Amino acid sequence: MKLVVIGNGMVGHKLLEELMAANHADLEITVLCEEPRPAYDRVHLSEFFSGKSAEQLSLATPGFFDQQGLELRLGARAVGIDRARKQVLTAAGETLRYDKLVLATGSTPFVPAIPGNDRPACLVYRTIEDLEAMTDWGTRSKVGVVVGGGLLGLECAKALRDMGLQTHVVEFAARLMAVQMDDGGGRMLQRKIEELGLTVHTQKSTLAIVDGEAARHRMQFADGSHLDTDMIVFSAGIRPRDELARQSELGVGERGGIRIDNFCRTRDRDVYAIGECALWGGKLYGLVAPGYEMARIVAAHLGALMQRTQAAPLPEFAGADMSTKLKLLGVDVASIGDAHGATPGSRTYQFSDERRQVYKKLVVSGDGKQLLGGVLVGDAAEYGTLLQMMLNGIALPEAPEFLILPSADGHARPGLGVDALPASAPICSCNNVSKGQLCEAVGAGAMSIGALKTATKAGTSCGGCVPLVTQIMQAEMKRQGLAVNNHLCEHFACSRQELYHLVRVERIRRFDELLARHGKGLGCDICKPAVASILASCWNEFVLQKEHASLQDSNDYFLANIQKDGTYSVVPRMAGGEVTPDGLIAVGQVARKYGLYTKITGGQRVDMFGARLEQLPSIWEELIAAGFESGHAYGKSVRTVKSCVGSTWCRYGVQDAVGTAIDLENRYKGLRSPHKLKFAVSGCTRECAEAQGKDVGVIATEKGWNLYVCGNGGMKPRHAELLAGDLDTPTLIATIDRFLMFYIRTADRLQRTSVWRDNLEGGLEYLKDVIVRDTLGLAAELEAQMQQVVDSYECEWKKAISDPQTRRRFRHFVNSDAADDNVAFVTERGQIRPATAKEKRKRSRRIPATVEAQ
Amino acid sequence: MHDSMATRGWTAVCALDDIVPDTGVCALVDGAQVAVFRVGERDLYAVDNLDPGSHAAVLARGLVGSLGERIVVASPITKQHFDLRTGECLEAPQHSVRAWQASLRDDGQVLIGTVAR
Ligand code: SRM
Ligand SMILES: Cc1cc2nc3c(=O)[nH]c(=O)nc-3n(C[C@H](O)[C@H](O)[C@H](O)COP(=O)(O)OP(=O)(O)OC[C@H]3O[C@@H](n4cnc5c(N)ncnc54)[C@H](O)[C@@H]3O)c2cc1C
Ligand code: SF4
């Protein structure tokens, strides 16, 4: 069978995946893709602005289009369909024969017919190219307007705001998100958004766009007012791309859309239409989940046609539920089912808290037994429960208002145990995964959210179902008698976060005390270092003092990194990578005296390898005398603050990058944390210090500093994200204080900021809420805790060498001054390296002659 | 201590106070490197110091703890666990080490049993 698919968007691509997975023998597919790249994740398009590349957004797995029987033509647009000859005509003048044809052409943004709408910097928001244009104009603009206050419009407004533009939303209707929200919800949403510094104009109809005075354009409104702006993005709805269908008379709706039946067939039995271009039962669906469902239906239909065997009844499209939950500009918004109470006889319950800015509404059936819909603004925690109640027709409790009222004493929230859901309940609508399928996958061994995603694909598209998927996984594991826990280890039945809390609240200062109160056994190599780190983050006592010494990982116990042969490396701190000639000479002298291998690290400092345990104290004595301090290369603590030369020397630099890097490194040196922390400071946007790959990245701007957080190199690189922009230096430091302490409080053991951030519910917006906007009211406390650590800093090596008790531990033998005869070096390129096992065997073993036994 | 080697005599290697509770030290006994551990105040254990996983003489520098009923040390390089009573390597039995006898003399000296050769 020759199949032609027009459009390689999200839905068209889902069809290809389904068909290829079924391994049909005689299927030849040609895909016409108008865009210059294969399908990408439009739903997460906005993440392009936070650093996701086009490749990262791609939906095509590597090698996907290399498969036999599949041909992708990029930059190829279909311009006509000859249904009589069963041919598609392309813009390049080619004709392609088909047995079956699928239209998956999506839609285009609707641009209202306003004179001047084609001026420069008047844009739309749909493709990667659109976003590139926005970024480009964004750098040359101060003010931006989004026309349209719907779901996409608000997402777009967020992008403009994040670019640092003064942002306005112009909406024709009387409220934001008019489709999903009622008046109360729309009003609350508007208030919250305005508090974030955006300006919302409702009931504005634009008459013309002309030259502006204060900015590039002026928008003239019907009420006589006007607004000057540098750029305009139209997000006033979408129109199905049905031009091919119109021209080949496939049948389109009055207001557009290609008419399809339950199998997604058009009036021509050989032509299907799926996704946003398709009109089913008079409805267009602008969301990805119904489109995916259509793709699955067509894949099954084509499969049955090719196999010609009588199979189970084919799936049919039966409409889709348009409930949505989003975080728009950091505001939780959800709309469920019949949000407007349009069902005859329905009743509503409303709750509104003007102070906390929360609005909630329920729509229930006339008899009060069934939930029909709802609206949630400001707090959408109940979304999952309410949605499942509605979809599965679960009987409402006696007093349904308690579903949305804040729980007062005595009234437990009537939650929906996931146990109440039938196995058939659809949990992930994007990927059509039911509760039953999830439970089955758990039974087959998928016992983490990652494994469950891989096994079922649930939660991999819009992500909205992840909390519910997690709940179901945990409930199922419990049901199967499997241990569900985030316990640190067998000695402590709680998570690192809980332990941190206990240590703080009960002011516990010793491992023994914590173990006696909250643990059992002796502890182990998991919990001891984790608790040692918590104690150090909280109270910052010397890590080698008697009560703490035995908790430290080997590297911390000897304040150096152990190497493969049992020797150690020595890394003095060179804050910001700055070192004087005298400092370099001193390091060189020490290295030469002790015969150490020397190398420049990836962290802008010098590392000396091959030091024996018993040499460490005297090496450090000499380094300290030359003015150096511990570089904490061994600790789960602040490693380095990389810098570029910045404005001091560089012709492009706009701020003193080196000075700030040094100040930051000196402020946070010694801070113990769940995992190591790396910083960098760049003097301008050229970013020579690679700050966007660091846990904390600082980039100079004309006005101050942009602060990026949660970047990572290493095993799984992650771009850092902008937490706050144009900060002056004191605000920069206060913000970093809060960020670091919040991470230390809440992260898991050995969880870098990148992984912590990826697991943080609420994501970047939540982080901004807590750190920048201080919505939890924690800022002062976090800053004070950091100040306490900063004030109690002492160089660990200085303490270690000046304390005779500690110093005595740095010996290989407790009863001899002999050296470890197992260590052997050979010379390479003029320096030492550990001998290989073979080289060692060749040497005669030196056996010490005396044993100092008493 | 059924897996320990037959003991001929005892060698005093250090004072109990030379070992920080819940840590180890390395002692030279008859030319062999022995990792000696003090668990809690007075319990003593000893195993070979050489870590068969890394071929480095480092077991004395590992973290001491318990796994279930076993008292173990974790290799600082490979993180494998060794049962301090028997020397058994929990993760890779082929990496097990020898256990030595250890005891505390009345004068506070730590004694290691020397081995029949
Ligand atoms: C010495 C150095 C390599 C070099 O010769 O340049 C190095 C050496 C080690 N790295 Fe590294 N890393 C060094 C820079 C880096 C960098 C580059 C940077 O910091 O700009 C990275 C990638 C950036 C990042 O971390 O995001 C890096 C990513 C890692 C990772 C992977 C971390 C991750 O999140 O995926 C590990 C493993 C770990 O920490 O669990 C690691 C672990 C290690 C350890 C500690 C492995 C170990 O346990 O023995 C190495 C021992 C260091 C020693 O003995 O002193 N090293 N390591 C660099 C020391 C920098 C310093 O001055 O302190
Ligand atoms: C910024 C943004 C955020 C969104 N967020 C969400 C969300 O949170 N949740 C949600 O469910 N949905 C969301 N959507 C909607 C979702 O992206 C769409 O529903 C989905 O992409 C529809 O898939 P499709 O394949 O029908 O159309 P598209 O993905 O638009 O693909 C159609 C493709 O066909 C191509 N094409 C058209 N005509 C031709 C031709 N003649 N020849 C060759 N190729 C052609 C187009 O160039 C395009 O590449 C969002 C959309 C945007 C733009
Ligand atoms: S980041 Fe800027 S200031 Fe720093 S070296 Fe590069 S160009 Fe110069």
Ligand code: FES
């Ligand atoms: S509902 Fe969208 S990913 Fe599950």
